[in-house]
Structure formats: structure tokens, C-alpha cells
Amino acid sequence: MDEDAAPKVFLEDRQHYMFVMEYGEGGVTWKEMLMKGRVEPSTTYRVAHILAKLHTNSRGLEWVREEFSEATNFHQLRIDPYILHTLRKHPDIAGQLHEIADILQTRKMCLVHGDYSPKNILHLSDGRLWVLDCEPAHYGHPSFDIAFCANHLLLKSIHFNDPVYLREARRLWTEYWRGVDLDGKSVLEREAAMILSALMLARVDGKSPVEYLSEENRARTRLLAKKIIRDRVDSFEELSSRVEEEIRCENI
Numbered sequence: 535m536d537e538d539a540a541p542k543v544f545l546e547d548r549q550h551y552m553f554v555m556e557y558g559e560g561g562v563t564w565k566e567m568l569m570k571g572r573v574e575p576s577t578t579y580r581v582a583h584i585l586a587k588l589h590t591n592s593r594g595l596e597w598v599r600e601e602f603s604e605a606t607n608f609h610q611l612r613i614d615p616y617i618l619h620t621l622r623k624h625p626d627i628a629g630q631l632h633e634i635a636d637i638l639q640t641r642k643m644c645l646v647h648g649d650y651s652p653k654n655i656l657h658l659s660d661g662r663l664w665v666l667d668c669e670p671a672h673y674g675h676p677s678f679d680i681a682f683c684a685n686h687l688l689l690k691s692i693h694f695n696d697p698v699y700l701r702e703a704r705r706l707w708t709e710y711w712r713g714v715d716l717d718g719k720s721v722l723e724r725e726a727a728m729i730l731s732a733l734m735l736a737r738v739d740g741k742s743p744v745e746y747l748s749e750e751n752r753a754r755t756r757l758l759a760k761k762i763i764r765d766r767v768d769s770f771e772e773l774s775s776r777v778e779e780e781i782r783c784e785n786i
């Protein structure tokens with residue numbers, strides 16, 4: 535991982551699950567920036583490249599595999615509340631969602647952050663970005679992180695009816711896939727698009743819905759995501775065009 539992209543750990547007490555880390559004075563989360571309309575391509579670019587580096591540098595490393603083999607947290611915090619809870623509410627697309635849950639749990643390639651979202655990325659006053667809060671980190675499927683993060687930008691484009699967030703989602707996606715070095719990238723990218731469609735629905739009907747979507751926007755997102763899942767869309771280009779169309783219709 536990029537040394538500059540996380541607070542330094544000064545002390546740790548493993549026995550009592552405690553540690554002391556560097557404090558980022560004046561830090562603002564990327565989520566706060568985005569919600570206030572502060573959308574900076576350079577930040578998105580850096581977010582993409584930090585993630586690409588994390589995945590590339592940890593791929594296939596035996597010690598990382600051993601240290602992060604425990605995926606219970608990921609199952610309890612992500613697979614169950616996001617995917618399995620959602621599929622119980624939508625039996626008509628349960629088959630597709632089961633497939634996505636299986637993909638996520640079978641492919642094990644590199645260190646996955648597990649909560650790579652704008653609220654866990656801190657923008658420091660000197661311009662650096664820090665990645666925080668890796669509770670569900672595990673050795674697993676890289677596509678989860680990029681799908682999870684891109685989903686936040688897509689949901690904000692629906693919330694604000696503003697294509698500027700969609701533009702950043704596309705930038706994040708393109709830069710990540712350009713920067714990451716993994717075997718079978720084209721398959722991983724298709725799987726990432728499918729994971730993204732499941733997460734879109736999960737952030738409406740899973741156990742941890744995003745707090746900012748209005749009832750009306752939840753309904754729009756639900757319809758849109760279900761159609762994408764039902765059509766088994768596995769291309770980000772196609773998926774993002776459908777979101778764009780949705781925003782355009784709303785703005786007419």
C-alpha cells in the first residue's frame with residue numbers, strides 16, 4: 535500500500551485490540567466534499583490509484599493471504615446484510631444475486647479493503663488522502679472495492695440528478711482498471727459491473743441503506759437496479775449509460 539495513503543501507526547497493543555495512530559488535523563472526508571458539491575477530478579484520480587496499488591501490490595502474496603484469510607467480518611458486514619438480505623426481499627432476482635454472492639466469496643486474489651467508501655477517505659489540508667476504517671478487510675475479490683466505491687458516486691448522481699457524479703464514477707472506474715495489474719482483468723471488470731448492480735439495490739433494500747436518498751429516489755434506484763440485474767448487465771459502460779438516461783429523464 536501507498537505509505538502516504540494512511541495514518542501511521544505509532545503503538546499497538548494486540549492483546550487488548552488497541553492502537554495509537556497519527557491524527558489528520560483538519561481532515562475532511564471525501565463524502566463531506568462530495569455532498570457539498572466539491573467534486574474534484576484530481577481526488578477521484580488519486581482514490582482510483584491508491585486502490586489499484588493496494589490490489590496490485592498485495593496480489594498473490596502468501597503472508598497477506600495468511601494474515602487476512604479470515605473472511606467472517608466480510609460475510610457478517612457485507613455478504614449477509616447487503617446481498618443475502620436483499621435477495622430475500624426480491625425472490626424474482628434471487629438467482630442472479632446468489633451468483634454474485636458466490637463470485638465474491640470464491641475468487642481470492644489480493645487484499646480487499648471492504649469499506650472503500652467516500653466516508654472512509656480523508657482529505658487532509660496538505661492535499662494528501664488517507665484511507666481509514668478497514669474493518670471488513672480480507673484476502674478476496676478485488677472487484678468488490680471498485681464496485682463499492684463507484685456505487686457511492688452513482689447513487690449521488692441519482693440523489694442530486696447531476697451527471698457530474700456520474701462523470702467521476704466513470705473516471706474512477708477507468709483509472710482503476712488502467713492502473714491495476716491483475717490476471718484476467720476483463721473477467722474481473724465484468725464481475726465488478728455485476729457486483730455494482732447488486733450493491734445499487736443493496737443500498738436501497740439491504741440492511742444498511744444510504745441515508746440521503748429520498749423515498750422517491752429509492753424507488754427510482756430500485757427499479758433501475760433491478761432491471762440492470764435482471765438483464766444481467768456486465769458492462770460498466772452499459773450500466774452507467776442506463777444511470778445517465780435515468781438522470782436525463784428526470785431533468786427534462
Ligand SMILES: Nc1ncnc2c1ncn2[C@@H]1O[C@H](COP(=O)(O)OP(=O)(O)OP(=O)(O)O)[C@@H](O)[C@H]1O
Pocket residue numbers: 541555556557558559561563653654656666667
Ligand atoms: N487518523 C485520523 N485522523 C483524523 N481523523 C480521523 C482519523 N481516523 C478517523 N478519523 C475521523 O473519524 C471518522 C470515523 O472514523 P472511522 O471511519 O475509522 O470509524 P467508524 O466508527 O467506522 O465510523 P463510520 O461508521 O462513520 O465509518 C472518520 O470519518 C474521520 O473523520
Ligand SMILES: [Mg+2]
Pocket residue numbers: 653654666667
Ligand atoms: Mg468509517
